[in-house]
Amino acid sequence: MSAEEARILVVEDDPALSEVLCEELEARGHAAAPARTVGEGRERLDSTEFDVALLDLNLPDGSGIDVLRKVAEDCLPTECLVLTGFAEVATAVEAMRLGAYDYLSKPVVMEELEVLVLKAVEKARLRRENAALRVRLQGRDQGHGLITEDAAMKRLLATLARAAPSDLPVLILGETGTGKELIARALHRQSQRASQPFVAINCAAVPENIVESELFGHERGAFTGAVDRKVGLFEAAGRGLLFLDEVGDLPATLQAKLLRALETREYFRVGGTRLVKLEARVVSATNRDLLDEITAGRFREDLYQRLNGVTLTVPPLRERSQDVALLARHFLDIAGGGRNFSRKAFDALGAYAWPGNVRELEMVVRRTALLCPRPLIEPDDLVLEARRPAPSKGMRTDLTLADMELEYIKAVLAKHRGNRGKAAKALGIDPKTLYNKLRASANDD
Secondary structure (H helix, E strand, O other), X not given: OOOOOOEEEEEOXXXXXXXXXXXXXXXXXXXXXXXXXHHHXXXXXXXXXXXXXXXXXXXXXXXXXXXXXXXXXXXXXXXXXXXXXXXXXXXXXXXXXXXXXXXXXXXXXXXXXXXXXXXXXXXXXXXXHHHHHHHOOOOOOOOHHHOOOOHHHHHHHHHHHHHOOOOOOEEEEOOOOOOHHHHHHHHHHOOOOOOOOEEEEEOOOOOXXXXXXXXXXXXXXXXXXXXXXXXXHHHHHOOOEEEEEOHHHOOHHHHHHHHHHHHHOEEEOEOOOOEEEOOOEEEEEEOOOHHHHHHOOOOOHHHHHHHOOEEEEXXXXXXXXXXXHHHHHHHHHHHOOOOEEOHHHHHHHHHOOOOOXXXXXXXXXXXXXXXXXXXXXXXXXXXXXXXXXXXXXXXXXXOOHHXXXXXXXXHHHHHOOXXXXXXXXXXXXXXXXXXXXXXXXXXXX
């Protein structure tokens, strides 16, 4: 089903009319589902989210108004159109007071029905979007983190372009500040879901006791303080994209529930008994080494496999040396003021390690543009972090050269959270050499 296709429930007990309505609606590009009774209509609404419901007033086990009440009581984002005979116009007007979008007299003229359906669909989607706006994490996407001349970044963007049209989950890896959310937004922008919401959550920033409610929503009375039903981020994303930033920080209990939702494509709100369909594409990101986290027992391997449909690894800015000047110039243009960097200033920017990556570069340029009194920015105008080592009481002289080497190796390993491959790269040695040194040290002990 495409992201633009409307889903319509036809609650009509006349088999011939029901069949005609469904066929005509599907011929116009919609997805139609029939129901012959109030009970069947309510069951359909429990299992699927519809944009519009066409309700016959006279049904074998009640009235279409009973289905309308179901929509209202459950706060469903479904607009209702009432199908009525001439003698039932007063009842149809009453239905509109209860929340129906409009009514249509029988016999149905398909051109009139199509106009009403399109208007009702627009209103339903507007309502869903408004609900999403209340929970979406806002932020303007200028795409500036994707400006690049770096070969590795260009390969990443080529992979992104191939992955975007599919519905495969995507896992974005990279250090803090490398622009993982910008990558996710670019993926969404190039996908078939681009007209649908992009909803993001930072899993590390939400307190553990409320992250489940944020993701899945909750029913009224689910816990103390739950005075109303809350739309969760999965629901707010609709048929769009849900971005789980810092997914490696999810608590273990939520990892299991997330895995279940991704596998079954449905979930319960907290305190709820009605299954909700998961229709959003899920893209996740982390600055952690998830394979190390799996080894340490902090992250589920089955969830990793479920999230890791396509992996996009964003290189740190220190490995994108030719992009530093390019990005700095871009951020300076955004800041305005007609300033320029001198050659020496560009050299100073290129020599810095950028531990905060693109985010840090942007803030340095914005700060410099604000504070520099001259049109030409020199190295002394750049406010860069001085990453000095911790104060020392003096160099130890009681260690052998081999001991000092081992101490340094251990410090680098700790910095890279025990990842020997990364530590070996930082030390400038082969991983096998690092392994041999550590093994020799263990044997000495």
